[in-house]
Amino acid sequence: MKQKFFTKQLLKWATTIDRPMPWKGEKNPYFIWLSEIILQQTRVEQGLPYFLKFKEKYPTVHDLANAPEDEVMKLWEGLGYYSRARNLHFSAKHISKELNGEFPKNYNEILKLKGVGAYTASAIASFAYDLPHAVVDGNVFRVLSRCFGIEIPVDTTEGKKEFNKLANELLEKKQAAKYNQAIMDFGAIQCMPKAPLCSSCVFKKECIAFRKDKVLDLPIKSKKIKKKTRYFNYLILNFKGDVWINKRLEKDIWQNLYDFPLIETKTQAKKEDLIGSEVWKKCIGDSDFKIQKISNPFRQLLTHRKIIATFFEIELSSDILIKKNSYIKVERKNLSKFAYPKVIDLYLKDNSLNLSHRW
Numbered sequence: 375m376k377q378k379f380f381t382k383q384l385l386k387w388a389t390t391i392d393r394p395m396p397w398k399g400e401k402n403p404y405f406i407w408l409s410e411i412i413l414q415q416t417r418v419e420q421g422l423p424y425f426l427k428f429k430e431k432y433p434t435v436h437d438l439a440n441a442p443e444d445e446v447m448k449l450w451e452g453l454g455y456y457s458r459a460r461n462l463h464f465s466a467k468h469i470s471k472e473l474n475g476e477f478p479k480n481y482n483e484i485l486k487l488k489g490v491g492a493y494t495a496s497a498i499a500s501f502a503y504d505l506p507h508a509v510v511d512g513n514v515f516r517v518l519s520r521c522f523g524i525e526i527p528v529d530t531t532e533g534k535k536e537f538n539k540l541a542n543e544l545l546e547k548k549q550a551a552k553y554n555q556a557i558m559d560f561g562a563i564q565c566m567p568k569a570p571l572c573s574s575c576v577f578k579k580e581c582i583a584f585r586k587d588k589v590l591d592l593p594i595k596s597k598k599i600k601k602k603t604r605y606f607n608y609l610i611l612n613f614k615g616d617v618w619i620n621k622r623l624e625k626d627i628w629q630n631l632y633d634f635p636l637i638e639t640k641t642q643a644k645k646e647d648l649i650g651s652e653v654w655k656k657c658i659g660d661s662d663f664k665i666q667k668i669s670n671p672f673r674q675l676l677t678h679r680k681i682i683a684t685f686f687e688i689e690l691s692s693d694i695l696i697k698k699n700s701y702i703k704v705e706r707k708n709l710s711k712f713a714y715p716k717v718i719d720l721y722l723k724d725n726s727l728n729l730s731h732r733w
């Protein structure tokens with residue numbers, strides 16, 4: 375397919391669709407940045423309510439910069455990839471304080487913001503300032519590999535270089551915002567991963583993948599991600615309506631979110647495996663306790679990990695003093711004020727009916 379034809383057809387196709395989004399046509403770089411960070415690795419339907427919440431709560435970059443981190447994390451709760459929220463907050467402070475609230479105005483400066491990669495910098499530069507930078511993400515890999523029949527794996531350096539070059543050649547430089555929006559829309563509603571709408575596609579005559587019956591074989595990835603399983607055993611220590619929660623300060627998944635005292639094991643643990651472990655000794659010591667309930671395993675899939683979490687509801691007969699700064703004693707009825715990973719949230723919601731009258 376000729377490159378000029380692709381660009382022209384794509385822009386023409388864009389005028390025929392109706393896909394309103396609150397950030398479409400937005401020129402405020404702060405809101406564009408917000409929407410792009412929220413939409414990284416996230417479906418539009420899932421990210422949309424978060425974008426609206428953030429926009430309302432923090433209408434300017436200064437509002438976001440001045441917000442307490444726990445509040446930002448709480449607002450982000452449920453969206454996953456929490457480093458995005460931490461980086462967003464960090465960069466908001468940088469823009470507010472070091473740059474006097476002025477959002478960077480060119481690609482290289484935007485790229486310097488923490489949490490902003492090439493894709494996000496191109497999106498912001500083109501949408502906010504109409505600068506000629508093509509977005510290249512999973513959608514673009516898919517559309518270009520299919521239309522142009524490119525079989526180089528997209529997750530290799532060579533593949534990335536090749537797709538990046540082609541994407542920038544195809545970009546309509548005088549209408550960078552429109553073009554980038556068009557290719558993203560096209561990947562989202564026409565050339566979808568599993569069920570592309572080839573029979574109604576404007577490229578069906580020229581698209582190489584369609585002509586060669588390779589639509590579902592492209593794009594090619596060289597390696598499949600293997601997921602490692604981690605077993606998390608949570609001790610929910612109850613004493614007279616209080617429980618202990620833990621702020622995850624270590625460099626690990628879910629940094630700065632809250633969970634409970636945790637014993638990680640290599641396989642699914644039984645209660646005998648936990649009693650006597652370091653964490654158990656540190657938390658419970660010689661105090662009397664009763665294990666009230668052991669939950670079924672709760673699962674959460676992350677990009678590289680599978681988390682299997684089991685919750686041990688333990689009733690203590692006396693108060694305890696845990697010497698660890700990250701542990702905080704809170705009233706059980708106030709648990710919902712903190713931000714948790716999804717698997718904890720699922721457990722707490724699952725138990726919300728019987729918790730209130732048990733403790």
Ligand code: SF4
Binds near residue numbers: 573589
């Ligand atoms: S014909 Fe099918 S595979 Fe080719 S661009 Fe259109 S939707 Fe995608």
